Each structure stands twice: as C-alpha cells, then as structure tokens.
Amino acid sequence: MGIGSVFVGxxxxxxxxxMSFPIAVIMVVLGVIGGVMLYGMPLLNSMGPxxxxxxxxxxxxxxxxxxxxxxxxxxxxxxxxxYGTLALWLGRLPGGLLHTNIGCCALFAAxxxxxxxxxxTVGTVALPALxxxxxxxxxxxxxxxxxxxxxxxxxxSVNLLIYGSLANVSIGQLFLAGIIPGLTLTILFMLYIxxxxxxxxxxxxxxxxxxxxxxxxLRSLVHLVPPMIIFGVVMGSIYMGIATPTESAALGVVTAxxxxxxxxxxxxxxxxxxxxxxAKTTGMILLIITAAFMLNVTLALGGIAQTMTAWVASFGxxxxxxxxxxxxxxxxLGMFMDVLSMQVLTIPVALPIVAAVGVxxxxxxxxxxxxxxxxxxxxxxxxxxYVVQGVRSDGGPFRDVVLGALPYALIMILFTMLxxxxxxxxxxxxxxxxxx
Numbered sequence: 348m349g350i351g352s353v354f355v356g357x358x359x360x361x362x363x364x365x366m367s368f369p370i371a372v373i374m375v376v377l378g379v380i381g382g383v384m385l386y387g388m389p390l391l392n393s394m395g396p397x398x399x400x401x402x403x404x405x406x407x408x409x410x411x412x413x414x415x416x417x418x419x420x421x422x423x424x425x426x427x428x429x430y431g432t433l434a435l436w437l438g439r440l441p442g443g444l445l446h447t448n449i450g451c452c453a454l455f456a457a458x459x460x461x462x463x464x465x466x467x468t469v470g471t472v473a474l475p476a477l478x479x480x481x482x483x484x485x486x487x488x489x490x491x492x493x494x495x496x497x498x499x500x501x502x503x504s505v506n507l508l509i510y511g512s513l514a515n516v517s518i519g520q521l522f523l524a525g526i527i528p529g530l531t532l533t534i535l536f537m538l539y540i541x542x543x544x545x546x547x548x549x550x551x552x553x554x555x556x557x558x559x560x561x562x563x564x565l566r567s568l569v570h571l572v573p574p575m576i577i578f579g580v581v582m583g584s585i586y587m588g589i590a591t592p593t594e595s596a597a598l599g600v601v602t603a604x605x606x607x608x609x610x611x612x613x614x615x616x617x618x619x620x621x622x623x624x625x626a627k628t629t630g631m632i633l634l635i636i637t638a639a640f641m642l643n644v645t646l647a648l649g650g651i652a653q654t655m656t657a658w659v660a661s662f663g664x665x666x667x668x669x670x671x672x673x674x675x676x677x678x679x680l681g682m683f684m685d686v687l688s689m690q691v692l693t694i695p696v697a698l699p700i701v702a703a704v705g706v707x708x709x710x711x712x713x714x715x716x717x718x719x720x721x722x723x724x725x726x727x728x729x730x731x732x733y734v735v736q737g738v739r740s741d742g743g744p745f746r747d748v749v750l751g752a753l754p755y756a757l758i759m760i761l762f763t764m765l766x767x768x769x770x771x772x773x774x775x776x777x778x779x780x781x782x783x
Contacts, residue, residue: 405591416458422620426472430469438558441540441545445544448491449537457501458578464498470734493724493755496720510712510716516708518592522582525713528773532759576606674764681729686723697715717766718763721759
C-alpha cells in the first residue's frame with residue numbers, strides 16, 4: 348500500500364471523528380470494509396481469531412481490576428482523608444492547597460491507575476475547600492486537571508498496560524520506567540505553583556494555610572497508610588516475582604476491600620455503584636481495543652508500518668528530530684482524539700518507525716503516555732478539562748480550566764524534551780532492576 352493510501356485512510360478517519368462517529372465504529376469500518384475492498388472476503392477469516400485472541404488476552408484482565416480498585420478507593424472515603432492529611436503537611440508551602448491538589452493526585456494515581464478517576468475524585472474533595480478560602484478558580488482548576496494526568500504515568504497505569512499489550516513489551520519494566528518521570532513531573536508541577544504563587548501576577552489572596560500543630564499532623568499520617576499499603580502490595584508483588592500484573596491488580600482489589608470493610612462501607616449499594624462504573628468503563632475500553640486490533644489486521648496485511656517507516660527514513664531525520672516531530676503530531680492529535688484512541692491507532696505504526704532509528708520501546712512507552720497526558724488537557728477534547736469543569740459548583744466559564752491548565756501543558760512539553768536529551772531518567776530504574 349502506498350503512502351498516498353495511508354494519508355487517505357488517516358484523513359478519512361479524522362473526518363469521521365469530526366462528524367462525531369464513535370471511534371470503535373470508525374476503526375471497524377476502516378478495518379473491515381477497507382480491508383475487504385483491498386484484499387477481498389478472505390480477510391474476514393483473519394478477523395475472527397484476532398477478536399477471540401483479544402478477548403482472551405490475560406494482561407487485559409488487569410484493566411477492569413485497576414478500574415475497580417480506583418472505584419473502591421473513591422467510594423470508601425479513603426481519598427477524602429488522604430486529601431485532608433496532605434493539606435495539613437503541604438498547605439504551608441507557597442501556593443497552599445494547590446500543592447495538596449498535586450500531591451493527592453500523585454498519591455491517588457499510585458493506587459488507581461486512572462487519570463479521569465484521579466481528577467474527578469480529587470476535584471470533588473478539593474474544590475469546596477479551595478473556593479471557601481478564596482483561591483483563584485483558574486489556578487485551582489488548572490492544578491486539578493493537570494494533576495489528574497499523573498494517573499496515567501505513575502504506576503500502576505491502565506494506559507501503560509494497554510501500551511505493553513499493543514507493543515508486546517514487559518508491563519513490569521514499563522511500570523518501573525514510569526516511577527521517576529512521574530515523581531519528577533509532580534515536583535515540577537509543585538515548583539511551578541510555588542513560583543507562580545510568589546511572583547505571578549494572578550496569584551490568589553490565599554498563599555499559605557495555617558500551620559497545624561505537629562501532633563495533629565503526625566496523627567493524620569494514619570490516613571496515608573491504606574494507599575501506601577495498596578501501592579506496596581501491587582508493585583511489590585510484581586517485582587518480588589509473587590504475581591503477574593493481572594494477579595497484582597487482584598491483590599490490590601482485595602486489599603482495598605479489606606480497608607473498605609474496616610471503614611464499614613461494604614453494602615449492596617456500595618458494590619452496585621462500584622461494579623456498574625467499572626463495567627461501563629471497561630466495556631468502552633475493551634470495545635475500542637478490539638476494534639483497534641481488527642484495524643491492525645488490515646494495516647499489517649497492507650504493510651502500513653513498513654511503508655511509513657520507509658517514508659520517514661527518506662527524510663533522513665535523527666532519532667531526536669523524529670521525536671520532536673512526533674511531539675507536534677501528538678499535540679495536534681490530542682486536540683481531536685481521546686487518549687485511548689490515540690494509543691491504539693498510533694502505536695502499531697509509530698513503534699516500528701522509532702525502533703528503526705534506535706529508540707528503546709520502554710522509553711517510547713513513557714513518551715507516548717506523556718503525549719497522552721498532554722492530550723488530556725488540550726481543548727477541545729481534553730477529557731480532564733471536562734471532568735474538572737463538571738465537578739465545579741459555581742458554573743463558571745470553561746475558559747478558566749483551559750487557561751489554568753495551559754502552563755502545565757507547557758511544562759509537559761519541556762519535560763518530554765528533557766527526557767529526549769536524558770533518556771536515562773526513564774531507563775535507569777528498569778535497567779538497574781533487570782541487572783543491565
């Protein structure tokens with residue numbers, strides 16, 4: 348298949364997206380109808396085994412388990428107490444509770460694996476406190492939207508699971524690779540808040556919270572124990588060789604259930620809410636993944652990856668130049684597509700291209716997730732922007748959350764460039780753990 352056909356397919360897909368067709372429908376239409384037109388009815392014989400294989404993929408079983416884990420943390424009240432504790436410890440920093448937003452998002456992300464769940468949960472808890480203290484709406488909403496994106500970078504991460512499945516690389520290595528970038532990005536977000544609070548022209552009237560007595564702060568640390576234990580169970584079981592990523596997710600769910608039972612939250616209504624939300628989210632994700640694999644059959648038969656690789660190679664770009672082009676490409680794509688769609692549509696094509704210029708697939712997984720994070724806070728389809736706007740009670744203008752998140756998007760782009768120049772930020776920990 349020639350490069351012209353590739354661009355026709357891509358722009359057809361973008362056109363259907365702009366017409367508000369569901370992404371799964373678009374991929375099935377292009378994959379099945381386009382494939383039959385190009386290769387005939389025998390193509391359908393290849394589709395059945397692919398669909399069966401996706402539905403029986405063990406690693407994808409971890410997705411509903413991690414989503415359920417986030418729901419249990421949200422509905423059991425663990426997230427509320429976690430926010431209150433971090434507010435006591437971080438509130439004295441310049442920027443006050445804005446630091447608590449970022450810190451709580453990072454900690455919740457380390458147990459839930461979901462960006463939307465992180466933004467919605469922390470936003471619901473934080474916004475009333477921020478509003479009552481007179482914080483700038485723009486700063487508050489921006490920090491929550493950006494902090495929520497940490498949910499797909501700090502492990503365990505549903506999006507890293509999806510990348511590992513599509514790219515056929517180690518989930519454990521990917522989780523390790525996300526730890527240092529995730530913590531570094533958290534620190535950079537908090538550093539920006541401190542600088543903006545001290546020197547920015549739009550700093551709100553509330554810069555610091557009152558310092559709570561030391562004994563109160565120490566007693567509050569007990570509320571951080573559940574999320575830390577869950578993180579330890581999930582990550583520790585993987586790297587001690589006790590469990591696979593799927594089994595570790597199940598262990599995390601059991602641990603969260605134990606904490607919910609300790610809080611007296613277990614009830615039929617509790618389980619009904621958690622299971623319904625998990626089923627809705629999981630159904631959407633797996634439908635899109637199945638459709639993506641069906642499209643990938645057509646792409647593989649047409650040699651799309653090889654065609655694109657040869658076309659890109661003809662420009663003579665270095666690995667750095669290629670990655671800078673991909674930043675622009677994903678920045679544009681993130682304005683029109685949701686995170687999952689970006690992953691399943693681009694990874695099968697982009698990975699062979701970057702591998703051909705020597706980019707490590709583990710490093711590229713973190714790069715892809717960072718680009719997806721960026722897409723979550725870029726309008727008009729930035730999911731976290733709508734989630735945070737949805738949980739605010741004052742009904743203020745949408746531009747507040749867009750403008751508030753803009754500086755964080757710039758920080759992500761600069762941080763991605765730093766990772767391009769210093770790839771060991773990503774690769775040092777997985778290489779060290781594997782003995783390289």
